[in-house]
Amino acid sequence: MARRRLGGVWAQFCPVKRSRQLLQVEATPHGLRCFSWGLVCGRQGLKPVGQAVFMAGNLLGALAWGLLSFWFGRNSMLSWCCLQVALANTSAIFAPNFLVYCGLRFLNAFGLAGIILTSTTLMVEWTTTRRRAVTMTILGCTYCTGQMVLGGLAFALRDWRALHLATSTPFFAIFLISLWLPESARWLIITGKPERALQELKKVARINGHKEAKKALTIEVLMSSMEEEVASAKARQSLLDLFRVPVLRWRSCCLLVVNFSHMISYYGLVFDLQNLGRDIFLLQVLFGAVDFLGRAASNVLLRFFGRRVVLASAQALGGLSILANVLVPPDWQGLRVAFAVLGKGCLGVCLTCFSVYKSELFPTSLRMTADGFLQSAGRLGAVVGPLIMTARQALPLLPPLTYGVILIVSSFVLPFLPETRGLPLPDTIQDLENQRSAAAGGTWREAVITESTWF
Known part of the structure; x- marks a missing residue:
């Protein structure tokens, strides 16, 4: 039995019987990592x-x-x-x-x-x-x-x-x-940032093509719809x-x-x-x-x-x-x-x-x-x-x-x-x-x- 560097795997092996497997394992993505850092069998x-x-x-x-x-x-x-x-x-x-x-x-x-x-x-x-x-x-x-x-x-x-x-x-x-x-509008509102939440909502409405939503969205509408949530988040x-x-x-x-x-x-x-x-x-x-x-x-x-x-x-x-x-x-x-x-x-x-x-x-x-x-x-x-x-x-x-x-x-x-x-x-x-x-x-x-x- 002999010890050799083995990429990604540490093992004790017979060099005659497993020489083909050695070549195969050393070709894995982890081979160079182990070879470079000297990770031999004793450090498995x-x-x-x-x-x-x-x-x-x-x-x-x-x-x-x-x-x-x-x-x-x-x-x-x-x-x-x-x-x-x-x-x-x-x-x-x-x-x-x-x-x-x-x-x-x-x-x-x-x-x-x-x-x-x-x-x-x-x-x-x-x-x-x-x-x-x-x-x-x-x-x-x-x-x-x-x-x-x-x-x-x-x-x-x-x-x-x-x-x-x-x-x-x-x-x-x-x-x-x-x-x-965009930042989460829900998070912005419950953390006391309704102005930025309104900006993010209008941005999303513009991306989604909802032009009427941009006009309907106001600070008053947001705060009224999330009144309980804001109070709870305080x-x-x-x-x-x-x-x-x-x-x-x-x-x-x-x-x-x-x-x-x-x-x-x-x-x-x-x-x-x-x-x-x-x-x-x-x-x-x-x-x-x-x-x-x-x-x-x-x-x-x-x-x-x-x-x-x-x-x-x-x-x-x-x-x-x-x-x-x-x-x-x-x-x-x-x-x-x-x-x-x-x-x-x-x-x-x-x-x-x-x-x-x-x-x-x-x-x-x-x-x-x-x-x-x-x-x-x-x-x-x-x-x-x-x-x-x-x-x-x-x-x-x-x-x-x-x-x-x-x-x-x-x-x-x-x-x-x-x-x-x-x-x-x-x-x-x-x-x-x-x-x-x-x-x-x-x-x-x-x-x-x-x-x-x-x-």
Whole structure:
């Protein structure tokens, strides 16, 4: 047995029997990274460290950006996060050692969490009730498209530095575009900036071709339509409010369990790609394609069956798919990939539905705070998921059983949450209290602030 430098993988191997595999592995996008920094077999423990650092950045970023976006605005934080990701990802190319590289990856993950949070909230708050599901579905499909493109880029650009540069460049362009995007009018009004909110609404009305709305929108109309919301927002609110108010406490705890289970199973499947087949690039593209189909179908499912039914059913089916893989012999790679792909598709439906549902369960003043808290819980699951995989050697059945069972069990908490299909976004806690009676009576209507942003 001999020890050699191995790109992206540390192993002890026989040089005669595995020489071909060596040449193949050294051609992966991670090969030059390990060769440059001397990551030999004795330092193979650094591989999960790099993954854990990235996930830790996601976890802390989700919590931090939820609070920062409420203090400084959604769009300004989106612009900053795009610039941070672009600079951190590009700088990683020139990292002199593994420690600096991990630090830059942490900053990259920290910014990515903010992009996900702020972009989702902006789209939700600028979209009417009728178009909200399709808007979030489109957003989810773009994520899956990125997964497929990443697989193709990794196959074409075998040098990891070239891959970093290719994935960093779009963020510079997105940063410039984000400077033109309008700030959330809901956030501007509840933070005492009605004049700027009026400017943003007229800007959106002009883009959408609603000339009559530009004339009808005045400060008096805005303040009268959002009078309760402004009064409610004057009270100082924090993360603790999610647990002080009974209706928010129950929703927060339920969604925390649901999102935690999603991320444990999702990242457990993603990081287990190499055990499903030899061509990891093809599997990455295949997972992205199935995820795309699942998310694209979410809009139709949400329209006809509502949020709770779709989310609970997708979780249960995804969990059963993962458990079914336990019964498949290792030699039946085709069937194993089929069950894994089905589970990944169900998780795609879960994530799209969850992004719509969680935004409809919290008031505007606490929406980003709740979103950041839930995302942090999810990122904690993303850290735990791959760690469970390390028990595979001692307990081979533990990882798939954990991923499958936790999805199925968490689906049973969803029937205790209210259905929000067809209801406008709540702006105050009182709106949450009135949702059930309003849904039964069918008396809710969109306020002028959301009607003017008709998609």
